Amino acid sequence: MVPFRKMHGLGNDFVVLDGRAATLPVTPARAAAVADRHFGIGCDQFIVMEPPAPGADVFMRILNPDGSEAGACGNATRCIAALVAEERGADRVVVRTIAGELPVERLPGGLWRADMGPARLGWQDVPLAREVDTLHLPLALGPVSDPAACSMGNPHATFFVDDLDAVPVTEIGPRLEHDPIFPQRANIGFAQVTAPDRMRLVIWERGAGLTLACGSGACAAIVNAVRRGLTQRRATVTMPGGDLIMEWRESDGHVLMTGPVATSFTGTLDLEALAA
Template sequence: MHGLGNDYVYIDGLSQPTPQHDWGSLAPIISDRHRGVGSDGLILIVPPDEPGAADARMIMFNADGSRGEMCGNGIRCVAKFVARSGRGRPAPDHAIRVRIQSDCGVSDVDVWDADAAVARARVDMGRPILNPSDIPVRVFGDRCVAHPLRVASADFRMTCVSMGNPHAVFFVDDLTAIDLPRLGPLIEHDPVFPRRVNVHVATARGADKVVMRSWERGAGLTQACGSGACAVVVAGVLERRTGRSVRVHLPGGELSIDWPADDATVQMTGPAEEVFHGVWPRP
């Protein structure tokens, strides 16, 4: 399944037992686009840690085998799968609401057209985390907003946000002038980020539209990053570049992001699409 081209291999651990396995070692093998299935990572869909606490749990591994806390595009696809399986309950506007547990906690997701090839889902992504030590990023102060960062002899300004996973957002005038394949890994591994970071470059085109590109921690360039789109809108508000309801354009398509108030949760709406299902023959 994929959300705006941000594709993962999903393992169904709800209708069948999930075998004991080193999933972190399997993720790079199955994600290899030449010798495996090909994906940005691997996501297990399993029962929640505590019965009744959620409808399912997602466990995410990046393409390099590292563990990820949250994937905005991934959780929409998990929610589609879970809603289609008959779990969930009616929600407003003829949606099905499911509760998905991740390493960030439990998120409510409303799903429309779960049985269709392409579903639509709205995720409550929670409140953004802005305290630098909680993101984490090694800067002084109670927020990291338009903070200077020097990379490869060039000076940038970044705003850092955690949506359960760390993001560094760089607003620029010209996206095409940024060599993200070169700068992305340098920023991801910069010592200022003790747990590495997801890197996003963005341009605001009015109060309600942003264009962005992403270098994801552990995956590299991707077609879309859902949690990153949320972080970009939060950063846009903090830097007074955008409003609070924004259409975010990524290489893979468009997401709608809403952050109604500073103390509110971020809402993300976008598609979830199944491509195929099959059996992986290797242990």
């Protein structure tokens, strides 16, 4: 039996295992079994804490519900940082993922601010299947068109719409995720700017589907909104699960994300039994 912790950031939920002391028998199939909301525990991402490389406090491995590996997850980054900070009595933690190092600091009011690193704006960085302007992709489906794309360690496309409630996200999200222009698939965001410092956002996550919140998706949304001249560099992004305070810092191009973390419950699981 393996201990686990169920955590979430704005309803974006995770099953977290600690593999720092010993290697865990985690496979894509077992991660998918745990993530299943009917036959497993249920989560948007399956997270394994692993020993860090020099310069970091913990390595965070991220697996989607379909077993694929993700390079970034902003809400999970804050959750893992909060766990490690509590262990060490620290106010600052560096979380490493396959996409790089992410410094996270504790703020008053139970909030955590993660430096998600620089947005990558080149077509090869997203990546896209061919050379196109990442500010205006030649992509349209149903009521949406003309998204902007960037990478936050994972690929994102953001569609800006006038009425978010009118977008059939569950219908077009899967088709856009798998569009041939995205050779590694993509997270698809639908954003409605409501003020220079506010926007609403719904995300269809690559490998996970519709989620209550997506930290890296909020990062991509603020970056793409600023590139389009739609918002200020600091704005509140409201998702179905709640608000994140986002900032695309002008001095170095890093994206800062501020929000809460929470633990829902703890328990133990049998990875082999769930996979079977």
